[in-house]
Amino acid sequence: MNKRIGVVTGGGDCPGLNAVIRAVAKAADRRGWEAVGIIGGYDGLLEPPQTLPLDYRALDGLLVRGGTILGTANRGRFSAKTGHGDQRRLPDELLEETRRGMEALGLEALVSIGGDGSLCIAQQLHEYGIPIVGVPKTIDNDVGGTVLTFGFMSAVDCVTQAIDRLHTTAESHSRILVLEVMGRYAGWIALFGGIAGGADVILIPEIPFCFDSLVAKIRDREARGKHFTLVVVAEGAREKGRDFVTSAAQSENREARLGGIGSVVTAELEKRTGKEARCCVLGHLQRGGTPVPFDRALCSMFGTEAIELVAAGDFGKMVGYFGTHVGALPIAQAVAKLKTVPPAGDMAQTARALGVCLGD
Ligand code: F6P
Numbered sequence: 001m002n003k004r005i006g007v008v009t010g011g012g013d014c015p016g017l018n019a020v021i022r023a024v025a026k027a028a029d030r031r032g033w034e035a036v037g038i039i040g041g042y043d044g045l046l047e048p049p050q051t052l053p054l055d056y057r058a059l060d061g062l063l064v065r066g067g068t069i070l071g072t073a074n075r076g077r078f079s080a081k082t083g084h085g086d087q088r089r090l091p092d093e094l095l096e097e098t099r100r101g102m103e104a105l106g107l108e109a110l111v112s113i114g115g116d117g118s119l120c121i122a123q124q125l126h127e128y129g130i131p132i133v134g135v136p137k138t139i140d141n142d143v144g145g146t147v148l149t150f151g152f153m154s155a156v157d158c159v160t161q162a163i164d165r166l167h168t169t170a171e172s173h174s175r176i177l178v179l180e181v182m183g184r185y186a187g188w189i190a191l192f193g194g195i196a197g198g199a200d201v202i203l204i205p206e207i208p209f210c211f212d213s214l215v216a217k218i219r220d221r222e223a224r225g226k227h228f229t230l231v232v233v234a235e236g237a238r239e240k241g242r243d244f245v246t247s248a249a250q251s252e253n254r255e256a257r258l259g260g261i262g263s264v265v266t267a268e269l270e271k272r273t274g275k276e277a278r279c280c281v282l283g284h285l286q287r288g289g290t291p292v293p294f295d296r297a298l299c300s301m302f303g304t305e306a307i308e309l310v311a312a313g314d315f316g317k318m319v320g321y322f323g324t325h326v327g328a329l330p331i332a333q334a335v336a337k338l339k340t341v342p343p344a345g346d347m348a349q350t351a352r353a354l355g356v357c358l359g360d
């Protein structure tokens with residue numbers, strides 16, 4: 001039977017969104033179904049609808065193309081996350097408008113590609129009776145129930161390359177180089193990227209830090225003849241007893257915008273050690289550009305699996321990567337709790353075993 005499937009991308013963009021769109025559209029095409037892109041996030045479903053046909057020729061080059069050809073939004077009527085990640089319920093009128101929008105477009109199901117915010121919306125749409133499946137996207141890797149989200153490995157690659165570059169200049173000038181990376185309330189990017197790049201200090205939100213510990217690490221390195229230090233700090237890292245550092249005033253129905261902890265750490269280390277320190281904020285470089293090969297493959301698996309779920313009528317599920325295979329779990333389970341770094345887990349222990357200072 002011919003079906004029309006909608007594909008929507010929500011929240012911040014990240015490498016691999018187009019690769020998932022391609023995989024969904026190709027897998028749909030193989031079944032003789034039609035895939036339709038929804039433009040500008042869930043808003044594109046509302047009157048007047050905004051769509052993009054995803055026919056075979058429209059998929060050229062999507063595997064490697066960064067961003068999303070559909071556009072995305074992480075603000076406006078569909079925001080389901082506010083403040084420090086609190087969930088918000090969408091009004092019933094909006095859910096009903098969405099249902100009507102899908103009906104008007106003749107969509108039998110929706111594939112929602114997004115992070116925890118978009119998946120929270122997906123769960124609410126599912127509870128309202130809209131046939132939907134989710135695909136976990138985010139460089140932050142903080143969606144529960146899946147070992148990895150797509151985009152994460154591409155961000156880690158970007159961080160690692162940045163550290164490699166900072167390494168040589170830090171060493172040449174005998175400086176402290178602080179690299180602030182993204183990740184919101186989770187330290188996955190900082191920890192994976194930091195270990196991959198050989199950072200000496202890695203500060204993550206899950207382990208509040210104290211400056212004494214950082215200074216001790218720098219002094220120890222000096223004593224061993226290492227006159228430079230590489231510090232990776234997650235944007236959500238904070239000093240013990242202090243709040244998150246934000247880069248913008250909180251606006252209504254939006255999550256707080258984190259940023260600025262890198263400069264705080266840089267200034268304090270310079271003051272306390274007397275060494276020259278510089279800060280580099282990697283920012284949106286981590287979200288741009290082509291996905292790394294692992295993400296391209298993961299996106300392809302996720303997209304095709306999403307169509308399997310639609311075919312089986314297994315709605316309210318999110319595809320996930322479980323280390324050896326791709327499968328599915330209830331979206332409700334995935335969004336119940338943010339997946340943060342276990343402070344005593346394998347990656348943190350690896351860092352400690354390498355002598356990396358985690359700031360505690
Ligand atoms: O969730 C992805 C992410 O890049 C976070 O790591 C970061 O805090 C946030 O989005 C930045 O969002 P924006 O692009 O809206 O400033």
